[in-house]
Structure formats: structure tokens, C-alpha cells
Amino acid sequence: MTLPLVAIGVFLGGGLLALLAGRFPRASTASGAGGAIVGGVLGLYAALDALVFGTTASLRLPWDVPYGSFSIAIDPLSALFAVPVFGLTALAAFQGIPSLLAASDRRSVGPPWFFFNLMAAGLAMVVLARNGVLFLVAWEVMALASYFLVTIEHRRAEVREAGRTYLIATHLGTASLLAMFALMGRHAGSLDFDAIAGNVPAEAAGVLFLLAVVGFGTKAGFAPFHVWLPEAYPAAPSFVAAVMSGAMSKVGLYGLFRTLTLLPDASAWWAWTLIGLGIGSGLWGILHAMAQGDYKRLLAFSGVENVGIVAMGMGVGLLGVASKAPVLAVLGFAGALFHVLNHATFKGLLFLSAGVIEATAGTREIDLLGGLSRRMPAVSAATLIGSAAIMGLPPLNGFAGEFLIFSGAFRTEMVLGSPSSALALAVIGALALIGGLAAVTFTKSFGIVFLGSPRTERAATASRPHPMMAAPMFVLAAACVLVGLASDRVVGVILPAVAPLVGMDPRAIPAIVRESVEPLWSVNLASALLAWLVVTLAIVRGLLLAGRDVTASSTWGCGYQGATARMQYTGSSFVEPAIKFFAPFLKSRESLASTTGVFPGEGSFSAETRDVSKDALYRPAFAAVGRTLARLRWVQGGRVHVYVLYIGLTIVALLVWYLGVSAR
Amino acid sequence: MSLLSDLARLIAELILIFVVLTDLILLGSSRLTSTIRLSAWQGMALGFLPLMVSRAGFGPTTLRLVTLGAVLFAMKGFLFPRLLLRALRTAEVRHEIRPIVGFQASILAGIAIVAASFWMGGRLPLPRPAPTPLALPMALSTILIGLFAITTRANALNQVVGYLVMENGIFIFGVALAQEEPFIVEMGVLLDVFVAVFVMGIAIFHIGREFDHIEVDQLSSLKD
Numbered sequence A: 001m002t003l004p005l006v007a008i009g010v011f012l013g014g015g016l017l018a019l020l021a022g023r024f025p026r027a028s029t030a031s032g033a034g035g036a037i038v039g040g041v042l043g044l045y046a047a048l049d050a051l052v053f054g055t056t057a058s059l060r061l062p063w064d065v066p067y068g069s070f071s072i073a074i075d076p077l078s079a080l081f082a083v084p085v086f087g088l089t090a091l092a093a094f095q096g097i098p099s100l101l102a103a104s105d106r107r108s109v110g111p112p113w114f115f116f117n118l119m120a121a122g123l124a125m126v127v128l129a130r131n132g133v134l135f136l137v138a139w140e141v142m143a144l145a146s147y148f149l150v151t152i153e154h155r156r157a158e159v160r161e162a163g164r165t166y167l168i169a170t171h172l173g174t175a176s177l178l179a180m181f182a183l184m185g186r187h188a189g190s191l192d193f194d195a196i197a198g199n200v201p202a203e204a205a206g207v208l209f210l211l212a213v214v215g216f217g218t219k220a221g222f223a224p225f226h227v228w229l230p231e232a233y234p235a236a237p238s239f240v241a242a243v244m245s246g247a248m249s250k251v252g253l254y255g256l257f258r259t260l261t262l263l264p265d266a267s268a269w270w271a272w273t274l275i276g277l278g279i280g281s282g283l284w285g286i287l288h289a290m291a292q293g294d295y296k297r298l299l300a301f302s303g304v305e306n307v308g309i310v311a312m313g314m315g316v317g318l319l320g321v322a323s324k325a326p327v328l329a330v331l332g333f334a335g336a337l338f339h340v341l342n343h344a345t346f347k348g349l350l351f352l353s354a355g356v357i358e359a360t361a362g363t364r365e366i367d368l369l370g371g372l373s374r375r376m377p378a379v380s381a382a383t384l385i386g387s388a389a390i391m392g393l394p395p396l397n398g399f400a401g402e403f404l405i406f407s408g409a410f411r412t413e414m415v416l417g418s419p420s421s422a423l424a425l426a427v428i429g430a431l432a433l434i435g436g437l438a439a440v441t442f443t444k445s446f447g448i449v450f451l452g453s454p455r456t457e458r459a460a461t462a463s464r465p466h467p468m469m470a471a472p473m474f475v476l477a478a479a480c481v482l483v484g485l486a487s488d489r490v491v492g493v494i495l496p497a498v499a500p501l502v503g504m505d506p507r508a509i510p511a512i513v514r515e516s517v518e519p520l521w522s523v524n525l526a527s528a529l530l531a532w533l534v535v536t537l538a539i540v541r542g543l544l545l546a547g548r549d550v551t552a553s554s555t556w557g558c559g560y561q562g563a564t565a566r567m568q569y570t571g572s573s574f575v576e577p578a579i580k581f582f583a584p585f586l587k588s589r590e591s592l593a594s595t596t597g598v599f600p601g602e603g604s605f606s607a608e609t610r611d612v613s614k615d616a617l618y619r620p621a622f623a624a625v626g627r628t629l630a631r632l633r634w635v636q637g638g639r640v641h642v643y644v645l646y647i648g649l650t651i652v653a654l655l656v657w658y659l660g661v662s663a664r
Numbered sequence B: 001m002s003l004l005s006d007l008a009r010l011i012a013e014l015i016l017i018f019v020v021l022t023d024l025i026l027l028g029s030s031r032l033t034s035t036i037r038l039s040a041w042q043g044m045a046l047g048f049l050p051l052m053v054s055r056a057g058f059g060p061t062t063l064r065l066v067t068l069g070a071v072l073f074a075m076k077g078f079l080f081p082r083l084l085l086r087a088l089r090t091a092e093v094r095h096e097i098r099p100i101v102g103f104q105a106s107i108l109a110g111i112a113i114v115a116a117s118f119w120m121g122g123r124l125p126l127p128r129p130a131p132t133p134l135a136l137p138m139a140l141s142t143i144l145i146g147l148f149a150i151t152t153r154a155n156a157l158n159q160v161v162g163y164l165v166m167e168n169g170i171f172i173f174g175v176a177l178a179q180e181e182p183f184i185v186e187m188g189v190l191l192d193v194f195v196a197v198f199v200m201g202i203a204i205f206h207i208g209r210e211f212d213h214i215e216v217d218q219l220s221s222l223k224d
Helices: A002-020 A025-053 A076-102 A110-128 A132-150 A157-188 A202-220 A229-235 A238-262 A268-291 A295-322 A326-361 A377-391 A397-415 A420-450 A467-485 A487-502 A506-545 A571-581 A612-630 A640-663 B002-028 B032-047 B049-055 B063-091 B103-123 B135-152 B156-177 B183-211 B216-222
Strands: A057-061 A070-074 A587-593 A604-610
Touching: A002 A025, A002 A070, A002 A076, A002 A110, A025 A070, A025 A076, A025 A110, A025 A487, A070 A076, A070 A110, A070 A132, A076 A110, A076 A238, A076 A326, A076 A467, A076 A487, A110 A132, A110 A238, A132 A157, A132 A238, A157 A202, A157 A229, A157 A238, A202 A238, A202 A268, A229 A238, A229 A295, A238 A295, A238 A326, A238 A487, A268 A295, A268 A420, A268 A571, A295 A326, A295 A397, A295 A420, A295 A487, A326 A377, A326 A397, A326 A467, A326 A487, A326 A506, A377 A397, A377 A420, A377 A467, A397 A420, A397 A467, A397 A487, A397 A506, A420 A571, A467 A487, A467 A506, A487 A506, A571 A604, A604 A612, A640 B103, A640 B135, B002 B032, B002 B049, B002 B103, B002 B135, B002 B156, B032 B049, B032 B063, B032 B156, B049 B063, B049 B156, B063 B156, B063 B183, B103 B135, B135 B156, B156 B183
Parallel strands: none
Antiparallel strands: A057 A070, A587 A604
């Protein structure tokens, strides 16, 4: 248990030193990044040790806070989520070094490093905490630290707006968690997780489950609680967004998983709720991702899609628990947990890639880029791997997690009768549709950004990426490939974490799912053969081209000589057919100034797809609340006397009420 | 021994009665110098209270009690009045001109508060018996009269005085009911009050110089 605590201590120490050394950018960076990297590596070692060897450890110290105890523990479930937390923190810190130093003449690097390390410490503490008060404290530390990271560029109005949205959203989530823990404490008489588990009566569990879904779902990004993601991630620096999307939204999911282990056995409607939310988030997220022109917004919406997939997996798992079908339970939860790990890997990779693009080309508008693969082939290859993984193509890791959820859903169809089979069919259909749309989305983002020829001057003159910006991407890309190729082994590592969720002996689990996991091996074999074939063909191509001139010339250069780079496909034209098809669900606005007449003037076309849930759902709701509360403004009249009178009246009223009650 | 402790109890009760009487006079006086002086006398009298309560047989007489009383005596009797009188001189006001509740009405309200405090004091369950039956009602009425003064006086200096009176009430509460209260807490509270009065004194000093008046009502345009 010492090692994770040491890691958290290193985070805090490094961050604090970075803050104190804020006037010396290099020293501050060395301390901040050093703390994040060393702490991350130490913690990663501890987490992998606990995950692979299934070791558990716990520590409990007294704490003065009411109902609080400094109770922490690491078990396979915690360890599984600690892996992306520590790993991504360490990797993202590498990109943070050049990214923050580049702006050090405008602002101090101290505070960003401090908050980055503080966020990492908060994230790690949330995963380890075994007491409600400690958990909430760590949760708030994480939320507030990340708020300050989102608003690093606070001089820009849209960043402040994004920060405000994030702050409100995260606190609405926390409010729900506060209510949840308070209710749990009332039933169990303690806020220690050990005491809560098994002491929550079944009739109270439903409310607690809903509170957990709202509270943790806000952080994870379930639709319709996702409005802050597409605002906050683009506003934050990319290396921070990588940690937020890769680790923090996962910690939200962790909370939900942990809560499920505390509550009594699931009812079927929990499964229905989660599957409904999952399908909704998945489709809503990927449809909006597809339509975005901003690379980071696209990635943010894709994050909504991926937590949707995880929710579907959890739903299948809960269905298995509720209907006493262990195969389903294990497959669903294992698929969900596997997808958590995978999403952390490739989404971290893609956000780091966005950071490289932003730093070198100065924009993240997909339609302004193009042809970057010639200027940065290695970054392009890593991004290609990440994009293919997020589409769910074998043999990469994205495939394996979704495969488990798929097989869980097919099992449901076979094991349980209707109406559960209808649910399973919905999951299968939604997953397939999401996979297809993800393929369109990431073909667009990768193809338009990296292939073709540069669309603008900026893309053409993009500088070479700083090696430290690109280096962590290669680690993550390698992880995508290796985890994909060894996916059957990795599933074996994940299964112990499933045990507390399904309430079974960890040793009994592998036998249950052996039949479903085995196909992974053959899929991987086939994919490995395919990969070998591709590599061979590439070598053959290289041999054939050796000694010949390769030149670039204009496309269809035989007839029309006036072709320019702007005549290429753009991102919006690439996805236009798909957007037209899903028009009822998307609120796309197009403006077209078309060219007319014999000697036409300038024409222009632009398309934008906004997320309607913020405008149609939250804005009216908040406006109504604001209008109602505005009627109470007279209470705050600005007269000090009256304020003191309020205090006095409250005290006297309480005293009289207390005495009146106690006298009876 | 028993004579001595009876005497001590008598003195303690006299101090408490004196405090409540000064409370009422304070509510009825318009001259700012006299309200400040009244609060100073109150503070000086209260400086003896810990000693008397302990001599009356409630807990041992320790050095810490005597120190506490001496510090209180010095701060409330001399330091705070000086600070406030200094602020008063720059502000160039002599009288509370327009209190929100008139002086006679204030005294009546004060008497009502004392009566209500006796009612409440009789019903409040205590962890241990109070040194005199007067302690609890007097503490409550001093706290509430302090709050009342803060609420109804338009002059900022009188509000500070009200705050001091309220703190005196809290002190009576502490001395009378919680003798085992740690020394550090008492000193901490005293330091708090000191800082508060210090800051308010300086603020009033500057406001008086800038605006030619220290009527709180007219300062409300600064609100958010």
C-alpha cells in the first residue's frame, strides 16, 4: 500500500515545488513534469502489480473529520482504473513540457503544473478511497484542479464560458453524489465502504442507483449529462484533455462500478436504464462527432460515444446479475472494463495527436489541414493506429472490448427469452451502427488531416513536432497493438476485477467465459497473418520502387490544369451523405452563398452542427430557475442591518423551536 | 472559606447584573462616546468574572484564569475604546442621529429580550449546573442585545460596539458554563475580536475621512 501513497506524495510534492518555482520556467517544469512522470511510473507499477498478480492491500488511519476515515485500499477493480490514471498522467506530462514551455513568456508554468499534479493526485485518491468522505474530498480536488486546467487560457471568452459550464456540470454531479453517500450513511451508519456493502436495504437501492448514474454519469459523460465535454476538452490544453478524457471520465465510470459493488443485487430495470443510456449516448455522441469540424470537439463527442459503449456493457452485465445468468454478467462487465482500458489508450493517443497538430499547424479545424503525413510520418502512423483502434478494427485493442460486449449480447439472446432478447438485439444493432459511424468519423478525421495535400498555408508550413510531444504517442500506439494482439491474455487479467461486480469467486470466472474468449485468439491469429501480409506487400512495394523517381503531379493533370488543393474533399463534404441521412437527429445549419450569373462573384459555403441538448434542454431549464429565484432578490437588499437581522432571527427562532420541542 | 465563596458568588452576580444594566443604558444612549465607554466598563467588569466564578467554588483558581481576566480587562477596557475613540475623532460625529428603532423603544425591546432570555435560560438543558442562576439568562440577553444593536443602529461605530457587547455575552457563556474550555480557544476568540475591532476601527477611520459620514445605510450603494 506504500507505493501508491508514495506516488500520490510525489505528485503533490512535484506540483507544490513547481508552483513555488513558478518564476523559473525550466526549474518549475522540471519539478512539475518530473513529479508527474515519477509518480505516474511508481503508481503504474503498483497498479499493474495489483492487477496482474491480484494482490490486495488496504490501510486505515483515523481521521478527525466526522464520518471520515483515511481508509484506502487497492484491489483488482481499483488497480484496473489506476492503470490509465497513472499511465496517462506520466505520458501526458511529456507532451506538457514543450506545450507549457512554449507559452512561458505569456504566463507562468507554475500553476498549470501544480494543478496537473493535483488533478493526478485527486484521480488516484478517488480510485483508492474506501470511505465516503475521503472519496468526495478527492473527487472535489480532482474536479476543481481540472477546472483550473480547463481555464488556463482564461483570457479568451469562450474558454471562460467552457470553464463555467464545466464547473456547473461537475457540481451538479457532486450534489447527486453527496445525496447518495448521505443516504448510504443513513442506512449503514458509517461511510466506510466496507460497512456500506451489504447494509443497504433492497428497497433503497433503486434511488441510490439512480443518484449514482446521474452523479457519476455527469463526470463520465453519459448523454444527456454530457454537455460540458465538447466545451471543456477543446478549451483545455491537449495533454490535459488526454488525461481528462482518458482517465477522469474513466474515474467517473469507476465510481459507478464501485457503487454497484456496494449495492445489493441489481434489478432488471437497472440494466434497462443503463442500456438505454448507453445506446442513447453512443448514437448521440458518434453522430455529433461525425459532424464536427474541430478535431478536439470531435474527439470529445467520440468520448460520449465510448462511455455509451461501456454503459451498454455494464447493462448487459447487470442483466446477467439480475437474471442469474453468470455468463452474461461476466461477459458484459469484462467487456465494459476492457473497453475502459482501451478507450483510455486510444483516446489519450488521439488527444495527444491533436496536441501535436495544434502545436505544429496552429489550428485544429480539420478542413484547414491536410497532407500532414508527409511532414510527420511517425505521428501520422501512430494516429492511424489510434483511429483504427477506436473504430474497433481487429487486431487492435478496440475490437476486443466491443467483441466481449457483442458476445454477451448474443448470449443474452440465446440464454434469456423475451423481453430481454429484444434488449440484446437493440444492443447488437446499436453497437454495429456505432461501429460503422465511428469508421466514417475517424476515416474523415485521419484522412482529411493527414492525407491529401495541404489545404492552407498553415498546414503546408507546419513545423516538425517536438520529439517530446510525439514520443508518448508511440508508447500508446504500441499499447494499442500489443493489447490487441494479446487480447485473450489481457481478458484473463481483467477477470479478477469483474469478481466483486458479479459476486463470484475469482477463480471460478475464467472457466465460465472460456468459450466466448477463445475466438479472440483465432481472430488475432488471422489479423496477425493479415498484418504480416501488409508488411510483406509494403516491402515488395519498396523494392519495386527502389531506383525509380517518385514525383507528385496534379490530379487528372491530363485535361484540367487549374486544380488547387482546395478542390479536395473536405471533412464536411466527406460526411455530408451520412449527415443528410441522420438529419432528423442532428441540428445542422448550412449557409450557402451560391455563385450565379455569367460572371459570378465570390461564393461561400459553411456548415455547422451544434449539440441541441444544451440549447434545448439546459438553457431553458436554467433560465426558468433563474427567473424563479430572481423574485427572491429582495432578500439580498444590500443593507447590513437586515443581514444581521436575518442571522439574529434565525438564531432566536432555532433556540425557541429547540426549547419548545425539548420541553415537550 | 464558605464566607469567602459566598462573597465571590455575590460579586459575580453583581457583575452580571451590572452587565445587563449597561446593556440597557447602552440601548438608550445616543452619544457615541458614552456607548463606547459603557462597553469599556462592561469589559472591565467582565475581567473579574472568571476569578469570581472560580472562587465561588466552580473549578480551581488557576494562573490561566487570572491571565485571561487580565488580558480581557486590558483589551476591552483600554485598547478597544482607544481604537474606537480615535476613529470617532476623525469621523466627527457625536451622536447616533437616526437609529432604525428609537431609543425608548430600544430600551423596551431590551427589557423584552431580558425577559425572553430568562424564559429560555430556564429551559436550556445544561451539561453541568451553572455557578449562579443568573449566568445563563444574562449571557443570552447580552448576546441578543448585542445583535439587536447591530441590527438597529445606523452608525458604524455603534455597530462595532454592538459586536463587542455580543462577544461579551459569549464570554459570559463560556466562563459560566465551560470552565474546562481550553485556554487556547479563549485566547483565539479574543484575538479574533481584537483583529475584528482593529480592522473595523481602521475601516471606519478611512470611511469617515472619505465620505464625511459613517451611516451604514448610505454605504449600501456599494453592494453587488
